Amino acid sequence: MIFEESTDVILKVDSLRTYYKTKRGSVKAVDDVSLFVDRAKVLGVAGESGCGKSTLVSTIFRVLPRNAQVVSGEVKFKGQDILSMDLKTFRKTIVWKDIAYIPQASMDVLDPVYKVKDQMMETIMEHEDVSKAEAMERIYKALESVGVPPEKADMFPHELSGGQRQRVVIAMALLLNPSMVVSDEATTALDVITQAKILKMMKDLQESRKFSMMFVTHDLALLANISDSVLIMYAGKVVEFGDVEKIFRNPLHPYTRALIDAIPDLRLRKKKKLVSVPGYPPDLENPPKGCRFAPRCPIAMPICREKEPELTKVEGFHYVACHAVSRK
Amino acid sequence: MIETQNLKVYFKSRDVVVKAVDGVNIKIKEKEIVGLVGESGSGKTTLGRTILNLQRPTAGKVLWNGKDVSKLKGKEEKEFRRQNQIIFQNPYEAVDIRMKVYDIIAEGIRVHKLAKNEKEEREMVMNALREVGLTPEEEYANSLPNQLSGGQLQRVAIARALVLDPSFIVADEPVSMLDMSIRAGILDIFQKLKEEKGKSVLMITHDISTIGYIASNIYVMYQGKVIESGPTDEVLDHPLHPYTKALISAVPLPDPSGRSTLFSTEVREEVEPYNGKGCRYYPRCPFAMNVCKEKEPELTGESNDHYVACFLY
Ligand SMILES: Nc1ncnc2c1ncn2[C@@H]1O[C@H](COP(=O)(O)OP(=O)(O)OP(=O)(O)O)[C@@H](O)[C@H]1O
Ligand SMILES: Nc1ncnc2c1ncn2[C@@H]1O[C@H](COP(=O)(O)OP(=O)(O)OP(=O)(O)O)[C@@H](O)[C@H]1O
Ligand code: SF4
Ligand SMILES: [Mg+2]
Ligand SMILES: [Mg+2]
Numbered sequence: 001m002i003f004e005e006s007t008d009v010i011l012k013v014d015s016l017r018t019y020y021k022t023k024r025g026s027v028k029a030v031d032d033v034s035l036f037v038d039r040a041k042v043l044g045v046a047g048e049s050g051c052g053k054s055t056l057v058s059t060i061f062r063v064l065p066r067n068a069q070v071v072s073g074e075v076k077f078k079g080q081d082i083l084s085m086d087l088k089t090f091r092k093t094i095v096w097k098d099i100a101y102i103p104q105a106s107m108d109v110l111d112p113v114y115k116v117k118d119q120m121m122e123t124i125m126e127h128e129d130v131s132k133a134e135a136m137e138r139i140y141k142a143l144e145s146v147g148v149p150p151e152k153a154d155m156f157p158h159e160l161s162g163g164q165r166q167r168v169v170i171a172m173a174l175l176l177n178p179s180m181v182v183s184d185e186a187t188t189a190l191d192v193i194t195q196a197k198i199l200k201m202m203k204d205l206q207e208s209r210k211f212s213m214m215f216v217t218h219d220l221a222l223l224a225n226i227s228d229s230v231l232i233m234y235a236g237k238v239v240e241f242g243d244v245e246k247i248f249r250n251p252l253h254p255y256t257r258a259l260i261d262a263i264p265d266l267r268l269r270k271k272k273k274l275v276s277v278p279g280y281p282p283d284l285e286n287p288p289k290g291c292r293f294a295p296r297c298p299i300a301m302p303i304c305r306e307k308e309p310e311l312t313k314v315e316g317f318h319y320v321a322c323h324a325v326s327r328k
Numbered sequence: 329m330i331e332t333q334n335l336k337v338y339f340k341s342r343d344v345v346v347k348a349v350d351g352v353n354i355k356i357k358e359k360e361i362v363g364l365v366g367e368s369g370s371g372k373t374t375l376g377r378t379i380l381n382l383q384r385p386t387a388g389k390v391l392w393n394g395k396d397v398s399k400l401k402g403k404e405e406k407e408f409r410r411q412n413q414i415i416f417q418n419p420y421e422a423v424d425i426r427m428k429v430y431d432i433i434a435e436g437i438r439v440h441k442l443a444k445n446e447k448e449e450r451e452m453v454m455n456a457l458r459e460v461g462l463t464p465e466e467e468y469a470n471s472l473p474n475q476l477s478g479g480q481l482q483r484v485a486i487a488r489a490l491v492l493d494p495s496f497i498v499a500d501e502p503v504s505m506l507d508m509s510i511r512a513g514i515l516d517i518f519q520k521l522k523e524e525k526g527k528s529v530l531m532i533t534h535d536i537s538t539i540g541y542i543a544s545n546i547y548v549m550y551q552g553k554v555i556e557s558g559p560t561d562e563v564l565d566h567p568l569h570p571y572t573k574a575l576i577s578a579v580p581l582p583d584p585s586g587r588s589t590l591f592s593t594e595v596r597e598e599v600e601p602y603n604g605k606g607c608r609y610y611p612r613c614p615f616a617m618n619v620c621k622e623k624e625p626e627l628t629g630e631s632n633d634h635y636v637a638c639f640l641y
Contacts, residue, residue, distance in 0.1 A: 020475070048507050049479025063475060081404035104505070105420040149369075151344045159341055162501070163368025163534075185478060189417065191534045192578040194368045218479075218507040221537075221582040244584045246388045262508035263582045264537040266564065274541050280463050292387040316629045 001034035003183040005243075006318040009078055010212045011037040011099075018059045018075030019208045020051075022274050029055040031236035033072075034311070037180070037229075043148075044223035044244070046259065047233030048281050053216045054104050056233075057184045059083075061101045061282055062090060063108075077180075082288040100173035102186040104164045104216075109172065110157040116143075116168055117153040120175060127176055145201050147194055162189040170198060174205070180212040187217070220263050224248050229317065232256045235282050235292040238311055242318035252320040254297050291323065299324050329528060330356045330379060330412075330496060332626075335388035337374050338385040342410050348374040351388070353627075356496065359526045361518060363539035363560065365575065366549030370442035372532045373417055375549070376498040379530070380414050410440045413489040417532070419481040422472050426586050429484050430469040433457070436492045456487040461513055478505040486514065490521075497521075500532045537579055540564050548572050551608045554627060558634035568636040607639070615640060 001015065009297060018030040029052040037043045045053055058064045060075050062083070070284040075083050095101065102107060111119060117139055124135040140150055145169040157165055166189050173181050181192075181202070187195045203226070205211045217223060223230055223244070230238040232255065237243055240253040251257045258277045265272055279296035282288050288295055294304040303323050311321040337349040348371040356362045364372050377383040381392050381397045390397045391539035392408060400408050416422035423432050423637035433453045436442075460483040466523040473481055482505045489497055499518070503511045519542055521527040533539050539546065539560075546563045548556040548571065556569040567573045606621040607613070613620065619639050627637040 046507065049483075049505065049510055050477040054477060060337060067475075083359075106418075107420055130641075155341055159339070161369045161373060167368070185505060189534065190368050191575065192580070193574055195534075196578050196580075218505065219580070220508070221580040224582045224584045225580045225587050227584075240441065248582065248584050259507065259509060260582065263540060264508070264513060265581075266537045266579055268538055269537070269540045269564075274508075274512040274515060274538065276516070277509035280461060283464060283467070283565065306602075311420070 001311065003034075003317075003319075005035050006036040006038055008035050008039045010039045011076060011214065012076045013056070013060070013178045014074050014076070016056070016059060016075065017071040018055050018064065019069055019071050020055075020065075021067045021069065022285065025285045026237050028287060029068075029284060030059060031287075033233070033236075033238050035231050035238065037212050037214055039179075039212055040206055041215040041228040042206065042215060042226055044227030044230045045214060045216045045233065046218060046220055046223055048229070048235075048277075050281055050284075051233045052284075053233060054184055057101070057182055057214075057216060059104070060099075060182065061095060062087060063101075063103075066262065072166075085188050092127075096123060096173070097176045097180065098178055099180045099182065100176070100178040102166075102169050102173045102181065102183040106169045107157070110165060114159050114162070115154055115156055120153075120168075120172055123172055123175055138175065138307075139171075142175055143168070145174070146171045146198055161196065163191070164188065167194075167198065174202075177209070179210070180214070182214040182216075184216045185218070187219075187222075194286040195222075218257055220259055232259070235287060237292060237321065238319075239293065239322070240318075240320045241311065242314075242320075243316065248319040250318075252314060252318070252325045253293075253322045254299055254324070255293050257275075279283060291321075329358050329393055330530075332375075332379060333388050333389045335378060335390065336386045336582045337371070337378050338386040347552045349378065349385075352549075352554055354547055354557070356528050356530055357512065358528055359522055360545065361522050361529045361531060361543045361548040362530045362627075363543035364530060364549065365536055365539060365546060367551070367571075367626070368553075370549040371552045372549055373500055376414065376500050376530060376532055380412050380498055381408070382414070392422060397555060398528075406440075410436075410492055411495045412491055412497075413494040414498045415485050415489045415500060415502045417418065417504075419478070419485045419505070420473075422485050423481065423488075425473045427473075428469070429471050429476075430455075431474070432484060433469075433488045433491055440492060442492065452491055456491040458467065459490065459517060460484075461488045461510060462487070468529075479507070479510065482506060483510075483514070486517075490517070494527070496528045496530075496594075498530045498532070501534065502531070503535070503538070512539065518542060535590070536564070536576060548575070553608065553637065554610070554635075556635065557627070559632070562632070562634045566634075566640055568630060568634070569609075569638050570640075571609050571613055597615070607637075609638075 013035045016033045019209040020027040120139045148167050227244045230244050234255050240256045251260050262275050291309050294300045307319045309320050309323045313319050332354050335352045339346040454465045462468040471545045503514050543560050546560050547554050550571050556572045607625050610616040610620040625639050627635045629635050
């Protein structure tokens with residue numbers, strides 16, 4: 001898919017399909033996903049639990065489990081097709097150095113038998129030719145920037161709190177001055193003040209170094225505050241993609257609207273009830289025919305159960321996949 | 329039903345002593361959901377683990393219906409283990425990744441011999457999966473943890489605790505990986521447990537906006553201490569401690585036009601290192617006075633059960 005709105009692209013995902021093989025068939029976790037991230041911009045990604053966000057991220061970093069398969073599509077980072085690159089070269093020259101990764105499970109990065117500082121040291125030494133002293137200095141600086149007390153550098157991952165561990169991984173991701181960071185629920189265990197502090201630091205980097213981010217989170221309120229563009233996924237598909245202002249001011253897909261309506265409001269908690277979207281997400285091995293949201297959609301029409309809606313441009317940088325919208 | 333008395337948990341790690349929990353008194357009554365919020369690293373998980381006797385206190389004690397939990401033996405200890413469950417903060421570390429989801433959930437049923445036969449066990453497991461929204465449940469039951477998404481795994485951890493029908497649950501960030509549409513459903517389960525079955529929950533969370541909906545009381549921790557506590561409405565509508573105020577004002581609003589405000593909230597850097605004797609918050613507190621550097625404020629009652637540890641009051 002071609003997005004005319006992209007002006008200075010750093011990451012581009014085109015018609016990507018990643019499926020998991022199971023005994024019974026295949027789980028279509030990422031099913032025809034296209035997106036772009038421009039330089040010095042932040043893309044926020046949200047969607048229901050299990051809709052394929054982590055699969056998308058793992059595909060980009062080529063850390064998929066064995067039963068997963070990239071069925072079609074491509075991922076380009078700075079113009080290079082990173083899925084077909086030699087895996088060793090990709091790991092050595094691109095991952096961490098140029099595009100860093102904060103996975104949802106911090107233990108994917110933190111080895112329990114190494115002290116925090118030793119892991120960080122290794123990351124630096126593997127990729128750069130610097131003295132140990134210099135590296136050490138950088139490690140302490142990085143930990144400070146995420147608010148982890150210096151004495152924790154000498155500890156093992158299990159001696160840290162959940163949020164401290166997450167912050168160590170964030171610090172590691174920024175250690176080699178990458179031009180882009182992809183974060184998968186990296187701030188889920190942080191209080192809002194610590195979170196704001198870290199995001200501010202990342203925002204500063206973004207401006208000073210033309211640094212880009214792809215930020216996967218369930219916290220839509222947070223996305224509203226840090227993103228330039230927002231991508232909403234549902235059951236392996238992109239259902240809405242566009243400029244942050246457009247998505248929040250004029251959400252078009254019924255699922256996006258439901259998500260935004262469900263955001264709790266501290267000030268209104270006595271008046272507004274917590275709402276959930278009724279029904280369950282579909283089985284990704286046998287997704288429903290037509291629109292995957294149709295079984296839960298309050299405004300579904302007969303065509304929704306027959307034909308899959310395509311991601312179509314509405315107006316400006318705003319795309320949506322919904323028959324009800326394209327009708328208008 | 330659960331109460332801590334001047335609870336202290338210190339960790340000695342090489343030559344540093346970390347005062348993870350430093351003199352905490354909290355109380356959870358029957359049929360009550362209590363929220364525990366606070367800074368990352370302030371000791372919330374440690375407190376939760378110690379309450380459930382999974383961590384030895386350095387000093388002080390935890391009382392379960394009046395009995396010291398560290399002194400329970402035999403049958404009583406077993407009963408304590410079944411009636412009090414924890415949902416661990418990180419679902420990736422909480423489950424054995426070689427076990428099928430079915431066995432992860434059934435394990436506790438077997439340990440405590442809660443099912444008469446296999447059929448009953450199966451029913452219990454399937455019900456629990458359905459309850460947390462993991463349907464088709466047969467399919468999830470047969471999955472391995474690494475075939476699940478983060479939020480799905482988190483719900484497995486919740487199901488595992490619920491299936492034992494505990495009377496008290498420590499839920500450590502139980503919904504952190506769930507989007508709002510599912511989160512509301514899970515919080516509803518806790519709400520129902522309380523209302524219909526009279527259960528109690530200590531809910532540790534960083535998500536103040538949702539805790540406001542379900543907790544009746546809130547404790548706020550900062551560096552090992554409770555710095556404010558009281559009924560939810562009191563604490564959220566009239567926060568007293570400068571840290572609590574900052575915490576509430578830093579909750580992001582779902583409005584892109586406020587994009588700059590998230591970062592302009594009082595995210596104050598420490599102006600000086602903590603001197604070891606004053607209020608632990610003074611290095612970051614915009615209202616710090618001389619007395620704040622000299623001694624530590626104690627938790628004192630302000631009005632109707634609303635307590636704060638701050639010299640401003
Ligand atoms: N190894 C695997 N084998 C089979 N199915 C898998 C595997 N890994 C993930 N899945 C399934 O693929 C779907 C997408 O998973 P993914 O982890 O990408 O979701 P997610 O959007 O990141 O969800 P969450 O927000 O809960 O982390 C889920 O339904 C999950 O059950
Ligand atoms: N086993 C341990 N050994 C040494 N220090 C520990 C250990 N467990 C926890 N700590 C320290 O105790 C403090 C409190 O940790 P705890 O996990 O209770 O925090 P928390 O409030 O749950 O934080 P988070 O919100 O980040 O999960 C932290 O500084 C942590 O590093
Ligand atoms: S396409 Fe139809 S079913 Fe799908 S979201 Fe739009 S209206 Fe609902
Ligand atoms: Mg995920
Ligand atoms: Mg914790």
